[in-house]
Amino acid sequence: MSTISQAIGFNLIVISPTLVLLATALILLFCTITIETSDFVKKSITFGGILLTIFSVFLKFGLFATDGVSSYFTEKILLDEFSLFGNVLISLILLFNFSSIWNTSTELKDKRTEAIILTLMSASGFMLMVDSESFMMLFIGLEIGSISLYALAGINRGDLLSNEAALKYFLLGSLASCVLVYGVALIYISLSISGFYDSAIAIPYIGAENVPLTTFIGFLFVIVGLLFKVAAAPFQSWAPDVYHGSPTGYVGYMASVAKVASFLVIGRLCMVSLRYVMDNFELFFLAVVIISIFVGSFFATIQADMKRLIAYSGVIQSGFILSGIVSGVNGTSASLFYLTAYTIQLIGIFTIFTIISGKLSSDFSIENLSGLFVENKFLTICFSIFMLGLAGIPLTSGFISKFILITNLWSYENYVLVFILMLSTVAGFYFYLRPIWVAAIDKPEAPVEQIALKRSEVLSLSVLAFATIFFGLLPDSLINLSRWVIQNYL
């Protein structure tokens, strides 16, 4: 038995984050359908599950220290720096979104546990996605994650916007998955390769010029499927509507987790699989980046709804991150830094939105922010920090991430890209400072009530705001981490 398990690379620790999340979800499901359990018990189970996930990520680090980069389960599951980085980020996203997700779910009455279960399921799916070595596992992970997100978008059944969001997300998302799985099939029939490292070996072996066009089209389709998940233009059309329609409390999680997982997979594709044939995709990526920057900047300036604004700002940020990933190894490390800093700000902003608006409501117009300074000074300060971080003001992590990204792009001689990216930050100052104006400067017309904060919200917001400032002042630790991820490909 042991020899067989060794031969196929059976190792539960590698998939332990996924397993723990699944187990937690199943226990919760069991609690819901059989015995009456109080909210406190369920909350403890969920929170315990998340903590256990973080612990199991640590176990994976231990495994990595002994095994190094290696694959398991007959080359289905991969343990490398990208997957570890992804595991850490996804579990932290789950942890920091816990308070908004839980508080939103308690307002759902009879479906409260379902929402939590869906969240945990999607997290386990995305964990599997960043862990995957074979493209089929990638597809399975992506689908487990995405289908839960579709359901999560539409969980507020009474709300028309929420229904619209779910349907739109589902239809477009499944189209993207179709494209992705078709791409996987094309890669397989043309070169009989089905994994990241397979391609990394096969392509240089037969020589880049002998790779059939079908394989390239296949890879292009896989990339398109992933770009859809990160909402890079021209595949962004779902993002504003889905962010707008979904219950506010879940959007922070939905937006960040899919982005992190997909970008890490794109990063691995570019770093590992397509390393020697990146030139063939250069034009495509350049077009995606430039269109993302233009579409995002243009539409973000005219939004009156904050969630839509953040969605379009996400399109711009996707352009920034993608520009680093496709430009080379050091660019990828800069992009990973950028991705982390952006995720922190994104979660922070949506936590604040969740606190301000009704947690289940969809609309969040910019006027909802007015009088925030009177309502709660702490929230205003945190909100300003996150928005300034997105704008890239010095002394926040946003500045450092832009600085190292632009430096790397310039050293790769992508001059045009640098100018386009930087000019978009001018537009960024316009639409990122406007909400701060409304929140901190404008006097509210109607009398406003104070907002009382829960302790967990204060804690997670303080940590996120502190991280934004900390990585702006002392970015060394995160930069070293992001360089560690790509160290093998230097």
Added chain:
Amino acid sequence: MSILIYTLMLFPLLGSLVIFMMPKTRSELFRPIAIFLSIIPFGLCLYLFSNSKSKGSFVDIHTIDWIKSYGISLTFGISGMSLLLLFLTAILMLLSFLSVSEKYSQSKGFIGSILVLHFAVNGVFLSGDLLSLFIFFEALLIPMYFLMGIWGGENRRYATIKFIIYTVFGSVFIFIGTVYAGVISYGVTGRLALDFTTLSSLSFTSEQSRILFLMFTFGFLIKVPIFPLHTWLPDAHVEAPTAGSILLAGVLLKVGAYGILRVSIPFFTEGFLEYKFIIAVLSVIGIIYGAIVAIAQIDIKRLIAYSSVSHMGFVMLGISAGNYLSLEGAIIQMVNHGLTTGALFMLVGFLYERRHTRRISEFGGIKATMPKYAAIFLFCSFASIGLPGLNGFVGEFMILMGSFATYKVLSGIGAFGVVLAAIYMLWAYQRMFTGEISIKENKELVDLDSKEMISVVPLLVLMLFIGIYPSFIESYVTQDALLISEIIDIFSGRLN
């Protein structure tokens, strides 16, 4: 001495933290504490004046390792030019705290923002590498955004956004320039070394030098501002609260000219030699245009704002002429303009608090009710025009003398700016202060009280002091001006 530099830079930041931490109920304490907090940087500047080391050109350099994996470090140091500007900042901060009305002095945010602004400005003048210069240059915007946004006038939203967008658009180019210089320096030294010592040792090709010069100078020129890029300035000045206008005119405009003197010219000299004529032409257009537009203004604050365009044109003319005399004149004129325009904005602020209008036609004959105010206003007007014996004369005379050697026609045209200055300042004085009082409210105006006198008189003393004893201030700019002019001479000699 290093500890002094860090104290000078970080003290205002600590001060702002103290203010933000204070309970709201003790709002009467905010002003005394703020005054105390800004006396210390002021005293430090005075102490540094006595230190002969500070006359040098960028001495006393300290380096902090910042991002080790990229080899980025932050460098700080001081020079005679920075010291003068630091002193200007410190005194304007102190006096604007003294002069602000109750409405502002009881607001935590207002006092705190000004202190943060002080921190950022000190950071710009003390930074010894491109990255920290850029960081502080950009960080200036945040306190300014809140100062103008929360405490500004009617049309503040438009003015603030315009100010921010203009400056950010410029700073994007500074940012790309910094990155470009960093990548070049990486190729030579193996790390992203951006400190001034390394930069001066790098030999840029003439193409690199030209591109870098254009990028940095464009960003800084928006801040100066030079003629076609100046349109944010009148709006920002008019809408900002009095203290904001004082600091904007007195300090923030200097940041742009300082950047050109500290970065653009010494490191990218070939670019400077290539484009200096264009800058000179634009400066002269700015001198004349600003003055003519100022004549036509009906709002006294707007008039002073346009006079700033004209005066900063002189500074830029001196810089673009690029010889020792004109550079020295330009640096001195930077300080002069800060003192004079700061005082004028303060005076306008006092009047606005009494009458809640700034239209020149709303006044007339108020010399009778406010004799002290009228006298001080006339004094500042003369300083602004450049009457011999006052500070304005020293700077403008040196600039015109110096630039005449390089650009005979241009400086001849620029000299008319002085005549036009006399027209707009004295005509405004005549309309506001002389004649019969025709409007009822003006009969009940109260003259300056002791608090207001204390806040404006030090500036008058300094104007007179610089006017009759310019060699004191000159001794601090000599080194910097000499160094920059020598670099320019070496490069122009190499090219010919």
